[in-house]
Amino acid sequence: MDTDEFRRCGTDMVNYVADYFDTLRSRPVMPYVQHGFLKKLIPEKAPHKAESYEDVKKDLEDVVLKGVLHWRSPHFHAFVPLASSFPALIADMLVGALSSMPITWSANPSGTELEVAMMDWLGQMLKLPEEFLFSSGGKGGGVIQMTADDSATVAIIAARARAVREHGDMTPGQTLDKLVAYTSAEAHTCIKKAAQLALVNIRLLPTDENFSLRGQTLAAAIKEDKNKGFIPFFLGASVGTTSTIAVDNLCELGKICEQENVWMHIDAAYAGSAAICPEFRYLINGVEYSTSFCLNPHKWLHVNLLCSAMWIKDRELITEPFNVDPVYLRNHNLNGDVKMPDYRHWTIQLSRPFTSLKLWFVLRMYGVQQLQERIRKDVKLAKQFEALVRNDHRFEIVAQVVLGVVCFKLKGKNNDVNEELLKRINDDRRIYLTPSTSKGVFYLRFCIAVYTTDSKDVSFAWNIVQEQTDVLLGLHVNGIDEKTKKIDKVDATECFQ
Numbered sequence: 001m002d003t004d005e006f007r008r009c010g011t012d013m014v015n016y017v018a019d020y021f022d023t024l025r026s027r028p029v030m031p032y033v034q035h036g037f038l039k040k041l042i043p044e045k046a047p048h049k050a051e052s053y054e055d056v057k058k059d060l061e062d063v064v065l066k067g068v069l070h071w072r073s074p075h076f077h078a079f080v081p082l083a084s085s086f087p088a089l090i091a092d093m094l095v096g097a098l099s100s101m102p103i104t105w106s107a108n109p110s111g112t113e114l115e116v117a118m119m120d121w122l123g124q125m126l127k128l129p130e131e132f133l134f135s136s137g138g139k140g141g142g143v144i145q146m147t148a149d150d151s152a153t154v155a156i157i158a159a160r161a162r163a164v165r166e167h168g169d170m171t172p173g174q175t176l177d178k179l180v181a182y183t184s185a186e187a188h189t190c191i192k193k194a195a196q197l198a199l200v201n202i203r204l205l206p207t208d209e210n211f212s213l214r215g216q217t218l219a220a221a222i223k224e225d226k227n228k229g230f231i232p233f234f235l236g237a238s239v240g241t242t243s244t245i246a247v248d249n250l251c252e253l254g255k256i257c258e259q260e261n262v263w264m265h266i267d268a269a270y271a272g273s274a275a276i277c278p279e280f281r282y283l284i285n286g287v288e289y290s291t292s293f294c295l296n297p298h299k300w301l302h303v304n305l306l307c308s309a310m311w312i313k314d315r316e317l318i319t320e321p322f323n324v325d326p327v328y329l330r331n332h333n334l335n336g337d338v339k340m341p342d343y344r345h346w347t348i349q350l351s352r353p354f355t356s357l358k359l360w361f362v363l364r365m366y367g368v369q370q371l372q373e374r375i376r377k378d379v380k381l382a383k384q385f386e387a388l389v390r391n392d393h394r395f396e397i398v399a400q401v402v403l404g405v406v407c408f409k410l411k412g413k414n415n416d417v418n419e420e421l422l423k424r425i426n427d428d429r430r431i432y433l434t435p436s437t438s439k440g441v442f443y444l445r446f447c448i449a450v451y452t453t454d455s456k457d458v459s460f461a462w463n464i465v466q467e468q469t470d471v472l473l474g475l476h477v478n479g480i481d482e483k484t485k486k487i488d489k490v491d492a493t494e495c496f497q
């Protein structure tokens with residue numbers, strides 16, 4: 001493919017993508033496929049002779065799109081948002097084209113310095129304490145990790161290295177055996193997985209009635225463990241758990257971590273982005289106590305995968321244990337009056353894309369104002385869904401709705417019935433929801449996951465929930481219910497076009 005051919009095919013693909021977005025509302029969100037469907041549709045071996053762009057494109061709808069769950073559909077209400085936006089997609093094309101990696105400063109000077117600038121821009125938008133920003137001239141700074149799992153793993157490995165260093169009276173192996181990390185029973189698995197990978201003990205602590213981890217629980221656990229000879233060294237605190245978007249009490253926890261020399265890492269993967277709105281900034285109050293903090297622009301800040309922003313108060317805590325310095329990675333030019341980071345010392349992997357370019361396009365083309373408005377719009381839609389749930393006496397809300405996720409269940413019904421309801425809703429395939437459990441209770445989660453979801457889509461989804469509930473609870477009486485539906489409910493087919 002030469003540049004002329006690339007121009008022709010690239011333009012065609014941009015049009016295809018635009019058409020995809022234009023028709024997304026009318027596509028069933030869930031694919032109608034079964035395990036092994038693709039095997040029957042593609043050859044067993046790679047083609048020996050080159051095929052044309054047209055040959056490949058011909059199979060997009062019939063092979064690939066056939067089995068795609070449409071995460072960008074306005075009827076997708078699962079998990080937490082996964083960002084994608086046209087400015088980020090455009091920038092992504094350039095990221096791929098440049099293929100220039102900010103691993104050392106000289107490997108991509110613009111990539112390194114734009115990452116420094118974007119992490120400071122974003123940090124300022126969140127009103128992070130100055131010490132997290134490069135612009136403070138202090139020890140802190142930010143880095144783009146691939147995922148929140150990576151951020152948590154980097155944090156725990158760095159915290160482990162610090163603990164081993166501080167306990168020089170023991171061998172690293174002896175210290176490792178005694179280290180204990182904490183997180184809440186509600187936290188995302190990224191914290192537990194990080195501890196597993198770092199080969200350290202971890203305790204999942206119980207939460208209060210709002211699914212929030214409180215200071216006294218942590219203090220009691222630390223006391224108990226110290227009495228047994230363990231060394232508490234790390235807390236994975238959550239701002240917005242995946243299940244209920246619960247927020248741990250960072251101020252209470254932070255004070256204890258400070259006293260006990262415990263590294264507090266905050267996982268704010270989804271909810272942290274809301275802190276760019278002044279009215280939601282309180283969610284990260286207490287961030288000043290943390291050693292490291294992470295949120296994912298690839299969730300709620302319109303940068304498509306992969307982009308997890310991580311800040312640390314003292315960057316040497318990461319760059320020392322992660323440092324490898326072979327001759328082939330040496331910087332070419334160290335002149336200049338400001339010392340810039342070599343990001344290869346901040347991450348697990350070496351190769352890393354020029355992701356700051358995507359942040360740069362998104363932050364400039366939306367501006368802080370539009371990004372705030374988008375968050376507010378999603379929260380408002382979640383509130384709309386919450387009101388619909390609260391108006392139906394058969395349901396109950398499981399957790400306080402603060403941001404864009406509503407956790408709900410059939411009141412007085414056991415886990416099996418609620419699971420059956422979810423199955424029916426998803427089997428219908430017009431919307432897609434995912435569940436969770438907290439304290440042994442199974443519930444459904446409705447997430448405003450996609451920016452194009454509007455108020456009509458929320459009503460549409462609620463109608464489907466009600467329809468399936470009617471059937472499940474055996475209340476569906478033909479005629480009478482149909483009549484009620486016509487009066488009370490938005491016409492589902494109208495939305496599904």
Ligand SMILES: Cc1ncc(COP(=O)(O)O)c(C=O)c1O
Nearest residue numbers: 147148149188190240241242269
């Ligand atoms: C609270 C929270 N933390 C961490 C993660 C994991 O994010 P990532 O896929 O970037 O590792 C998620 C994913 O949904 C999440 O909701």
